[in-house]
């Protein structure tokens with residue numbers, strides 16, 4: 001395989017959830033000026049690409065993922081001038097900015113939808129997906145929305161239903177209508193002409209729906225059912241993306257990462273193999289499923305995760321994409337609980353386990369994505385009542401489960417464990433009131449542990465998670481093998497240690513990760529043990545074990561060795 005270098009393969013990306021990042025004007029809501037004020041912080045960390053979640057005009061039913069004006073900035077976040085200044089300053093500091101492209105749906109307040117719903121003969125009627133109810137009554141299909149309840153909403157004005165895979169205030173666009181495709185293309189072009197460096201493409205795997213809108217299988221006769229295969233990763237998604245690529249994306253030097261739940265490596269390659277001309281990489285969800293319980297009522301049921309499942313999944317992605325596609329590696333984002341609470345130990349070993357998880361993400365093949373606060377080890381939150389939460393998905397979940405007869409305690413447990421608001425509490429900048437996020441009243445609860453977990457503290461502590469990230473990022477920039485090297489797992493059946501090598505030409509690295517709080521031993525072959533001379537990074541102090549055939553790892557210990565050149569490996 002011929003190695004093709006590109007900047008987005010070598011980049012480290014940092015995701016910002018603007019509402020919760022930094023508030024510059026005291027209204028309690030993060031904003032663009034708040035981001036601009038923290039560019040030096042991101043630069044110091046070593047970030048190359050900043051992905052900013054939606055900043056566009058929106059009534060905020062889903063915090064900006066419901067867009068009512070694609071070429072306007074959300075009022076609370078500032079103005080287009082603020083954005084231009086932010087982009088220019090980021091570029092000047094050598095960082096790029098990618099934005100969220102949310103085109104599976106719009107807000108119900110988008111002028112297109114207002115016009116579409118006004119009458120059956122509206123010229124914009126077919127911008128959205130309208131259907132009559134079933135002859136026997138009820139919605140056109142039994143499809144369930146991702147945010148609970150039917151995916152169809154009845155609209156009095158015209159007596160038809162519209163489709164919304166997400167909230168009822170996020171009507172799905174009709175990609176079968178050429179005018180919609182043209183509108184999307186011109187929006188994308190407009191932003192790229194402004195000079196942004198690419199897009200994270202929201203829920204793109206859902207833009208095509210099954211022909212004829214069939215019901216999903218429903219053996220239990222439920223009112224609504226998860227109808228995932230009927231609107232996910234269908235072949236038409238790819239023809240839409242190829243057209244978008246041909247007409248717009250291919251004309252710019254940009255980075256594109258699609259959000260595509262429900263794909264394995266083969267499905268993902270369809271989105272990113274070079275001769276497909278679609279996207280550069282995708283976020284898959286397979287590793288996010290390791291703790292999902294599929295029994296009973298499904299959503300937000302959890303089970304303990306096993307390292308063996310994680311190894312199987314990640315090894316599959318590492319090997320099947322090598323030389324053919326490119327991974328986007330993450331443990332956290334704005335839709336997932338905090339990684340250190342979920343896969344690490346957010347109490348006794350918070351620092352060690354946060355560093356361990358970071359080591360993993362930065363030593364795999366693929367572009368690492370850091371989610372705001374992950375670099376200081378921010379944790380989940382458990383608020384007493386559903387009223388304390390803001391997320392529409394949490395609110396709907398609570399309503400639906402209450403109706404199903406779940407006990408309040410059980411519902412809250414699920415929200416504490418899986419709710420998206422875990423990741424959306426304001427960023428901790430300092431130990432000042434409200435974590436230095438705002439001088440006003442924050443839009444959402446601040447995690448009380450900000451007094452000890454915050455940027456100010458982390459920056460001045462040389463042993464902090466922050467400094468460890470800095471070091472990892474620097475390592476990745478100075479070791480091609482960390483970026484491009486071929487992954488090979490060692491001891492796949494070890495229950496506690498995840499170890500692998502990365503190889504590129506004469507270069508070889510060894511990564512050893514203890515994912516739990518025990519002190520297990522990793523046995524190395526003689527060649528590996530002999531060659532493992534240079535410790536590149538570890539989250540513990542390591543003394544004089546070079547050449548040992550057995551490496552005993554401490555709780556959540558991570559080590560990366562560079563192998564001596566020229567050894568037969």
Ligand code: ISL
Nearest residue numbers: 062065102146166202203261285334335
């Ligand atoms: O629900 C899913 C898997 O668990 C995915 O299929 C789904 O595509 C994903 O949740 C979509 O998320 C994105 O779009 C949503 C928004 O609320 C999320 O924040 C965003 O990341 C609707 O725009």
Ligand code: CA
Nearest residue numbers: 023025029031
């Ligand atoms: Ca503000």
